Amino acid sequence: MEQVVELTNGAWPLLLNAGKALIVLVLGWIAAGAISGMVRRRINATPQIDPTLGNFVASLVKWVVLAMVLVAVLGIFGIQATSIVAILGAASLAIGLALQGTLSDLAAGVMLVVFRPYKLGQYVDIGGTAGTVKDLNLFTTELVTPDNVQIIVPNGQSWGSVITNYSAHETRRVDLVFGIDYGDSADKAIEIIHSVTSADKRVLADPEPWVKVTNLGDSSVDLTARVWCAADDYWDVKFELTKAVKEAFDAKGISIPYPHSVEIKKEA
Known part of the structure; x- marks a missing residue:
């Protein structure tokens, strides 16, 4: 009986922390979406700023907020931010190899925003895939075909392909x-x-x-x-x-x- 009570007492803090972590994750996810949406609306409301940049910055803000939420969740379980940095530093090579495609898409997304070979609303052909640009975020470009089919193109593939922009000129x-x-x-x-x-x-x-x-x-x-x-x-x-x-x-x-x-x- 004492062992059961002891196990229950030991499991209770873990369950409590798990509940707190779940609440933080849900609230953080909602907050990330709300903040990124607010940033997108504020930037797109400025005529001098291209809407493509607004979507990209909003996507960046969302992932930054989610990263902060992840750090907060790990903190609930007693893992400090300094420990996280140390772990990531030690595993940087493995993470780099595992996420090289994702990191390539991220870098390509930055290049697409800087050089802007296409913008939102333009009809383009990216390596043989044609459609109207609906969204450009950190990792992907979303196209919509004339028959309303959604196509997701990784930014790395987009930046490395021949881009034909049919809407670039008036x-x-x-x-x-x-x-x-x-x-x-x-x-x-x-x-x-x-x-x-x-x-x-x-x-x-x-x-x-x-x-x-x-x-x-x-x-x-x-x-x-x-x-x-x-x-x-x-x-x-x-x-x-x-x-x-x-x-x-x-x-x-x-x-x-x-x-x-x-x-x-x-x-x-």
């Missing part, structure tokens, strides 16, 4: 290719394309729209039209001009041929 060039029949007038078709593009107010006058015969295909004479527009209007201009030119060709008697072949029989 304007983009739209290339359109139209095939017409060999029996139709190329000059007439070019005139029609010019009239359609000039009627679209989204098409910029400078640089001037360009339409040329660019290829003599097996079944068609190919005309390429190059126009410039605001980057945000790129897809609408591309799709709507394609439709408008096709309808104008139909109205003016310009045909878009189907691929076909001609069989020639030679007499023996």
